[in-house]
Amino acid sequence: MIDIKVTDERLDIPACIDWVMSPESGGIDVFIGTVRDATKGKPVVRLEFEAYVPMALREMQKLAEQAIATWPLHKVLLHHRTGVLPIGEVPVVIAVSAAHRAAAFDACRFLIDTLKQTVPIWKKEVFEDGEVWVAAHP
Amino acid sequence: MKLNVLAFGIAKDIFGGSVVEVNLAENATVATLKTTLEGQYPRLKQLSSVMIAVNNEYADATSVLEQRDEVAIIPPVSGG
Secondary structure, three states: OOOEEEEEEOHHHHHHHHHHOOOOEEEEEEEEOOOOOOOOOOOEEEEEEEEEEHHHHHHHHHHHHHHHHHEEEEEEEEEEEEEEOOOOOOOOEEEEEEEOOOHHHHHHHHHHHHHHHHOOEEEEEOOEEEEEEEOOOO | OOOOEOOOOOHHHHHHHEEEEEEEOOOOOOHHHHHHHHHHOOOHHOOOOOEEEEOEHHHHHHHHEEOOOOEEEEEOOOOO
């Protein structure tokens, strides 16, 4: 089972974990991305996330399907937030359940790593003296 | 044909808006669209990568565009 969401509302971490839990699952792996207060030593004021929502949902669905085809998983959840996020807020939650921990760990890592490479979502870092679209320039 | 290209992230800043109209020959390819956009907005050439999405899928350079396609420019993504 797959649950995909892109939303401008706060992500509900306990609800995400509850959703992937099931009696046959012996392991749940969760990745929670949070807004860090600095980049390379430079204080960050906030992050702003923008998504091409219909395509982002499709790409996230593909990733979840790819993970299920690769590892013996029970449930896969990918939630991403958009909008303005201050320090400590949560832009992304990934949760997976499996009978055993190895598949859950590996799938979770694959999902966050690949999401960062392929899903059309963009992050702007806002500093006290300027702002930058992350990864835009070499 | 006239094509509306959706823009996100830094591409939106470069275009000065979330959509830009481009004039292309009939049967133009994704590669032609990219070259045309880079000609009109040279700052695109400074980006790490520029992809084109057609109907919510990453498109190959050789794909042929049609008037009714939903076309978007995808600058380097940075979610998560």
